[in-house]
Amino acid sequence: MSVMTTGDTDLEPTRLTVDDLQRTPDDGRRYELVDGRLDVSPAPASFHTLVTGRLTAHLSNCAPTGLMIMDGPGITLNAQRTRHRIPDVAVIRNEDFQMPYTTRPPLLAVEVVSPESVLRDHHTKKHEYAAFGIPSYWLITPDPDDPSIIELQLKDGEYTEVAAAFGKDVLDTDLPFPVRIAPQWLLRLDGDWREHVGGPKEADETRAEQETEKPENDA
Template identity: 55%
Template sequence: MAIRHADAAGGRLTVDDLARLPDDGRRHELVDGRLEVSPAPVFRHFRAANRLSTHLDILSGGEFELGENPGMTLNAEGTHHRVPDLAVFDHPPASDGYFDAPPLLAVEIVSPESVIRDTHTKRQEYAAFGIPSYWIINPLADKVGLVELQLEEGRYQEVTLAHGEDVFETELPFPIKLVPHWLTADGPWMKHIGGGSRASGRR
């Protein structure tokens, strides 16, 4: 589970305080000025993140700012700060290096300790921040799953659910085809992740 740290000197932490934290490989986020620290991702998690980042970068044609673990400051006070696994922006970060306006897409890849946070807490926070599209990827199941949520009247609605070798397709934030299975499977993933072949790494 995420480790919650007490506020310094009885006050709320801000993004300015994050710069003074050690670079220990863990994820540091703020919720109402409280520090939440999550463990470094395991192999299956960062494999999925790296492959998805590569695939989306190719499909975007370099027209968007796309990155893993971008810091996003969700309020003007700087006391609410999240770090999605992946995000696609159409604007540069603020002068402090953190993004303070919504990305076009945020992606969270579920870890054992992050299930509730990714599927409930961040779902509400990202909707309130105004992120149009939110994906939740579960690499823990027998078949890798992907849920696409789109913002409608301030709330996320589930629009697509894909598992395993299903070909997931969307037009947001740009035309994308993706086979969830190849986010984590061994084998020639770049050849198959876009749905060009239905061959399975298990064969």
């Protein structure tokens, strides 16, 4: 974390707002704010970028009308505009889109966890996103040997883990909309990831059959 100060140790450190972010360099790093202090992350590594790109594309293909999938949107978390985060991916209602940054909770925030961001993503952002009221939070670990997705949902003001998928397992969730994701296909370079990222087709067909049979069963 980088902290901006006035240069005089007897003075209160200068509290930055989102307006100050416009003066940060365009150097590939991520500049966020924590109570008016800069929190700087290094430029994402290749696996991080690969996962983010594939996840954004897959969610975009599955999202219903009225929702947008955004890669790295800026989200201002408080009225003082001194707390600002940039999730790797977010799902936002069309009517909640704002410029230059959104001030309304997205339906989903996703962080791709890197070695240097474990504490930030699993603890700091987890509490910040919960306090802001983001209903769903995913943590993706892009481990080439055992990638994973942890799904958290907001309950009584705190996040509760509701599902997890590792490797070839499939995360099957209805929030923020029905979608299935096999973590390994967010990283694998062999085969067509677009064909496999949603898991085995047999599972899709079974789920479709179950949905079709529901009215008959209810009757």
